[in-house]
Amino acid sequence: MxxxxxxxxxxxxxxxxxxxxxxxxxxxxxxxxxxxxxxxxxxxxxxxxxxxxxxxxSKGEKNDAPKQYQTPDQAAEIKEEEDWMDYQNTLTSALPEDLQHIPFAYKRPSENEMLKRSQEYYEMVNGRRTIRFFSPDPVPIDVIKNIIKAAATSPSGAHTEPWTYVVVQDPDVKAKVRQIIEDEEEINYKKRMGQQWTTDLKPLRTNWIKEYLTDAPYLVLVFKQMFSLKEDNTKKIHYYNEISVAISYGIFLTAVQNAGLVGLTSTPLNCGPALRNLLERPPSEKLMLLCPVGFPAKDATVPDLERKRLEDVMVLF
Amino acid sequence: MxxxxxxxxxxxxxxxxxxxxxxxxxxxxxxxxxxxxxxxxxxxxxxxxxxxxxxxxSKGEKNDAPKQYQTPDQAAEIKEEEDWMDYQNTLTSALPEDLQHIPFAYKRPSENEMLKRSQEYYEMVNGRRTIRFFSPDPVPIDVIKNIIKAAATSPSGAHTEPWTYVVVQDPDVKAKVRQIIEDEEEINYKKRMGQQWTTDLKPLRTNWIKEYLTDAPYLVLVFKQMFSLKEDNTKKIHYYNEISVAISYGIFLTAVQNAGLVGLTSTPLNCGPALRNLLERPPSEKLMLLCPVGFPAKDATVPDLERKRLEDVMVLF
CATH class of the missing domain: 1.10.287 (Helix Hairpins)
Structure with missing residues (x-):
């Protein structure tokens, strides 16, 4: 020295x-x-x-903030732009250079048909509720496969399809998933959330005991792929991977509803790494969502909630 | 000095x-x-x-990284946890304390019915393609309203429903939206993306000219609400708002497809603040997605892409 x-x-x-x-x-x-x-x-x-x-x-990380004043929106936009730059630096196109463009096959519906279909679709999805009480009755795996095939038709940034749907039906693995989540949730409820938040949750009657994680015939764990490996072993960044996976999950959840099944959308807090290890997913993937899928228990209840009205969510110009 | x-x-x-x-x-x-x-x-x-x-x-921003080594996953988890803490500090329950729980009305379908429905749903959503060529033919506004009513049935963190769907049908406003986006996109293509990225985009035949933004009868701009104001004028943070809005958008896009219409999922780069100002949305909202909705042009083409197979996206335990 x-x-x-x-x-x-x-x-x-x-x-x-x-x-x-x-x-x-x-x-x-x-x-x-x-x-x-x-x-x-x-x-x-x-x-x-x-x-x-x-x-x-910070060389290469491009996180030197410009000097002029920025609103949070503008800062986020600049972050987005920088992400694009990173993307550009690592991407070699996954698409063939001579990709053919073909006519789009389409049959235009009548106005009445559109009105009828859109009304029926609204009524179908409006029947969906988050269910916390599941029946252990089995569901054919082919129904689950159709549901995930549907989810995988989602659009994604640059057609990267950055989703992995892990379906758990093995009772031992379900028990391990439940153990990991309940251990963390007990700490979440007792220490991390505090009096205020647990009081706030009381109307929903939730706690850290999650019987549905072993009751439901399937647990579907949805991972986002931050990147994948190209043939030359370099990283291919999956841009907009979180948004893409959540859009895919919206299609998944609607498929669950359409099949006549129920689900429970959750984002396991602090459990991602342990569940990723348990399910042998690579470090390039991150757990985003977990959804038990099955039939509701016979005595299932739901909180008597209302949804916002159309005029609260839609603005017309 | x-x-x-x-x-x-x-x-x-x-x-x-x-x-x-x-x-x-x-x-x-x-x-x-x-x-x-x-x-x-x-x-x-x-x-x-x-x-x-x-x-x-950096005081108060909680971005002092803990000293021990963290994987990116663990760092993200800690960020999640801190967001929960922020949430807890500002939330007063939006739900009544005596929220009633009521029986869930449900009719279980037969196995064959589930298989048939899930297969038909997969085929319906599998027909969706991102379309870049729109017909100017009008679409009844009631169809759009049904589609957004469907999107608004989505689940959301703590039932905060953090979405605003702004529908633009006015030709002047559509022209202004197009101008804002094309101005930024020209810079994106010519300066920000670089030779590599524009070469990579060539197979998709995209550029900064976006005729569909004025051709399509509707532009739907989807904003996420980071927070809202409670009755006592304090902030109510909308946790998981980005995931919630993207899930809602997945339901929206499926509703567009189900009605027999087409859309184009996009995330306008660097245009958020200008479009937010144009559409008079508050600073608590941030533009996430933009989707023109309408009929495809008669000569619309699509790139001849394939989707990943089920075995590439689903893992069974």
Whole structure:
């Protein structure tokens, strides 16, 4: 430590003397600087060192914020843009260069047909409720497969299809999933959420005991793939992967409802890494959502909630 | 500039002299430090200044990373947990304390019915394609209303329903939206994306000219609400708002498809603040997605893409 400081000081005298002789005339007219300028120079030089170091450290991460004032929106937009830049630096197209464009096969419905279909669809999805009480009765796996095939038709950023649907039907694995989640949820409820939040949750009658995780015939765990490996073993970043997976999950959930089954949308708090390890998913994937799927228990209840009206969610220009 | 430097130096002599007298004996045994210690002390003192400033700057933002090694997953989990803490600190329950729980009305379908429904639903959503060529033919607004009513049945974090669907049918407003997007997209394509990315996009035949933004009878702009105001004018944070809105959009897009219409899922890059201002949405909302809705043009084409197979997206335990 002392040795390296000594080395550093050993090399300073020559440039200091040289600057002194050149600045001599100027300093004669500034008595305080003439007396203390070596401190000032050393101070200013040292001020720059951490700045340079930070600049090097963030090289390639592009997180130096522009100097002008930004609203949160603008900052987020800039972050988005930077993500695009990263994307560009690592992407080689997954699509063939001679990708053919073909006519879109389409049959236009009548106005009446559109009105009827859109009304029926609304009524179907409006019947969906989040259910916390499941029957253990089995459901054919082919129904689940059709549901996940439907979810996998979702659009995604640059057609990267960044979703993995892990379906758990094995009772032992379901028990392990439940153990991981209940352990974390007990800490969430007792320590992390605090009095206020657990009081707020009381109307929904939730707690850290999750019987549905072993009752339901299937647990569907939805992972987002942050990136995948290209053939040359370099990273292919899956841009907009979180939005893409959530859109896919919306189609999944509607497929569950359409099949006559029920689900429970959840985002297991603090359980991602443990569940990822249990289900042997790679580090490039992150758990986003968990949904038990099956029949409701015979005595299932739901909170008597209302939804916002159309005029509260739609604005027309 | 010179004046403030002078002021700074004016106050240093006393402590310097004091340190010198106390450290005299020690320095006698270290000749280099004895000669140059004022530079070393000034240098080390200056090194600390930017560090202290950074620490104060980030106070309250909770972005001091814990010291032990974290995987990206674990870091994200901790961020999630902190968001929960923020949530807890600002939330007063939007739900009545005496919220009633009522029996869930349900009729169980037969196995054959589930298989048939899930197969038909898969075939319906599998017909969806992202369309870039729209007909200007009008679509009844009641169809759009049914579609958005369907989207608004989506689940959301703590039933906050954090979505605003802005529907633009006015030709002047559509033209303004197009202008904002094309201006940004031209910069995106010419400067921000670079040669690599524009080459990669070539197979999809996209560019910054977006005729569909004025051709389509409706533009649907989907905003996420980061928070809303409670009756006492305090913030009610909408947790998981981005995931919730994307799930809702998945239901929206399926409703578009089910009605016999087509759409184009997009995330306008760098246009959020300008479009939010144009459409008079509050700063608590952020543009997430934009989807033109209508009939396809008669000569619409689509790239000849394939989707991943079920075995590539589903894992069974």
């Amino acid at each position: 002392f040795h390296s400081v000594t080395m550093c000081v050993r090399y300073t005298p020559d440039p200091v003397v040289s600057i002194q002789s050149q600045a001599g005339a100027m300093l004669e007219h500034m008595p305080f600087l003439a007396a203390y300028w070596p401190y000032v120079v050393t101070f200013l030089a040292a001020l720059f060192v951490p700045g340079l170091w930070r600049k090097n450290d | 010179f004046h403030s430097v002078t002021m700074c130096v004016r106050y240093t002599p006393d402590p310097v002299v004091s340190i010198q007298s106390q450290a005299g004996a020690m320095l006698e045994h270290m000749p280099f430090l004895a000669a140059y210690w004022p530079y070393v002390v000034t240098f080390l003192a200056a090194l600390f200044v930017p560090g202290l400033w950074r620490k104060n700057d």
